[in-house]
Amino acid sequence: MSAQGEEAFVAWLRRKLPKPSLVGDDTAELVLPGKPGRLVATVDQQIEGTHFLPGLDPRLVGRRLLRVNLSDLAASGARPRWALLALGLPAEQDPRRIVEGVLQDARRFGIALAGGDIAHADELTASLTLIGEKRRGDASLGRDRARPGHAIWAGGTIGESALGCELLVRGAGLHGRKVDLSSLEESKLPARLLPAARRAVLRNLLPEPQLELGRWLARLGKRAGAAIDLSDGLGKDLGRVCTASDVGAEIDLRLLRRATPPRFDELAAAVELDSLAVALAGGEDYVLLFTLPEPISPPARFGAKRIGRITRERALSLLDRAGDRHDLPQIGWDHLLPE
Numbered sequence: 001m002s003a004q005g006e007e008a009f010v011a012w013l014r015r016k017l018p019k020p021s022l023v024g025d026d027t028a029e030l031v032l033p034g035k036p037g038r039l040v041a042t043v044d045q046q047i048e049g050t051h052f053l054p055g056l057d058p059r060l061v062g063r064r065l066l067r068v069n070l071s072d073l074a075a076s077g078a079r080p081r082w083a084l085l086a087l088g089l090p091a092e093q094d095p096r097r098i099v100e101g102v103l104q105d106a107r108r109f110g111i112a113l114a115g116g117d118i119a120h121a122d123e124l125t126a127s128l129t130l131i132g133e134k135r136r137g138d139a140s141l142g143r144d145r146a147r148p149g150h151a152i153w154a155g156g157t158i159g160e161s162a163l164g165c166e167l168l169v170r171g172a173g174l175h176g177r178k179v180d181l182s183s184l185e186e187s188k189l190p191a192r193l194l195p196a197a198r199r200a201v202l203r204n205l206l207p208e209p210q211l212e213l214g215r216w217l218a219r220l221g222k223r224a225g226a227a228i229d230l231s232d233g234l235g236k237d238l239g240r241v242c243t244a245s246d247v248g249a250e251i252d253l254r255l256l257r258r259a260t261p262p263r264f265d266e267l268a269a270a271v272e273l274d275s276l277a278v279a280l281a282g283g284e285d286y287v288l289l290f291t292l293p294e295p296i297s298p299p300a301r302f303g304a305k306r307i308g309r310i311t312r313e314r315a316l317s318l319l320d321r322a323g324d325r326h327d328l329p330q331i332g333w334d335h336l337l338p339e
Contacts, residue, residue, distance in 0.1 A: 007240070019316035024073040025142055026229065029134070036136045038079035044069045045127040052205075053168055054123075058093065060205060061126060061176065062101025069130045070109060070209035071229040071286040077141050077218025078132030080211070082114045085128050088121025098126055104284075109211070139224035141217055146226040146291040152249060152308040153298065155210045155288035157261040158234060159268075159275065162282025164204030166271045172201050189270055196263035207286035213302045217290060225291030233283040233332020239316060241289070249316045251308040251328060259305035279332040 030039040044066045048054055059237040066083070073080050080085070085102055089095055095118055106113055139145075164172075172185035179198040181189065189197055210229075217224050226241050234251075242249050253276075260279055268275035291310055308319075316328040 005110065005238050007243075014144075027076040027078070029076070029140060030092050030271055038134045038138075038241065040073060040074075040076045040132045040134060041129065042069060042072040043127060043129040044072065047125050048123040056188075056205075057174075058097035058124065059101035062098040062103075063105045064101075064205060064207070065098075065126050065128050066102050066105045066109070066111070066180055066278070067207050067209050068231070068286060069128045070182055070211060071207065071231065071288075072102065073130055073132045073291075074209045074211045074214035075141060075227045075229040075288055076132070076134070077138055077214045077224075077227070078134050079215065080109055080111050080130055080132045082131045083111050084114055084131075084223070085116035085126070087116070087118045087127075088123075088125035089118065089125065090122065091120065093124060098124070102128070102252045107215070109209075115139055129300065134218060137221055138218040139221050141214070141224055141227040143226050143241045146222065146245035146247050146249075146310045147293065148247055148312040150291035150293055150310040151297075151306050152238070152251070152288050152310060153288075153292060153304045154234075154259050154307050155213050155290070155298075155302060155304050156259075156285070156291045157264075157303075157305070158230065158256070158259050158287070158307075159279040159282050160200050160261045161204040161207065161284040161286070162278045163264070163267055163273070164202070165198035165269065165282075165284065166198055166273060167201050168204065172197070174201060174205055187273055189267075193263055193267050196267045199261065200267065204284060207284070209286060210288050210302070213288055213298065213304070216298065216302070217288075220292075220296070223293060223296060225293065227290040229290055230285045230287050230289050233281040234289070235280045235284070235316070235328060235330050236332025238328075239330030240285065241291070242310075242314070242316060244312075246314065247313040248313045248317070249308060250311050250317050250319055250325075254321055255305070255307045259307050263328055277331075278327070278331055304321055 027040050027042040173180045180200045228237050263274045318326045318328040
């Protein structure tokens, strides 16, 4: 099964479940008979050596765990309410540190820790289940709501977190609130790139879930399109939306370049990465990728960037600066395929 990848596994699972299935999106909407509104549930995890480098401050692991989970709720348009935390810890690990991190951001986002579980494990493993709620009339924002002619939007800049991850692998760190770049394996970055490098590291370690944008999209009701959070890469996550909606997509390279952060190309070159590949496949930016019918556009306060359009043809393509069309592969992270 692992050789077929995550999409094949989800398709197999849906065939095994009763119809209609709740499986398919990153969240499940739960309707309570006789009650207004809906509950929304999601679960995600952070595993040492897979989602973060060994030695990362457990308090920071807890904050990151909550934030990546919140990004899934943001893509559903839900308001977060309750959390359940499960921990697997080595014998020498103090559980209070990671719980402190979860609680720190739980207070900020108005979430109550409602329970959980703890057990011994060889490496730090943390899993969080979040439950949110939606009002009657809010749109579902499922992946299957993209329609031909919809504009494709990114809720913020793309590719920054992947550069931050590369900097962390090369020796960057975070001490308190200060990003430390002094231990990078290669020669020091040029001074003009230091602010961009610090932003990239923080973006990777502490992503900002776009809850307000998600709720704005949900309030559009029947006018809303599809939404997903960018966790596994633009090519991969856009492909998931198109598959679920039975449509295609066209990404405009000129617009995509405007959706990358300042100094993006220079910083990518400094760490020997191709900037376009990072933008298309990097992942972990945790901004919302969503579609909207014309002429609706999100308020400027969200900083969303239009990057393309949904097409009737079931193919993903990239429109270059000269207007020529190229295949856009569904590249990105797959948890069930080897690197």
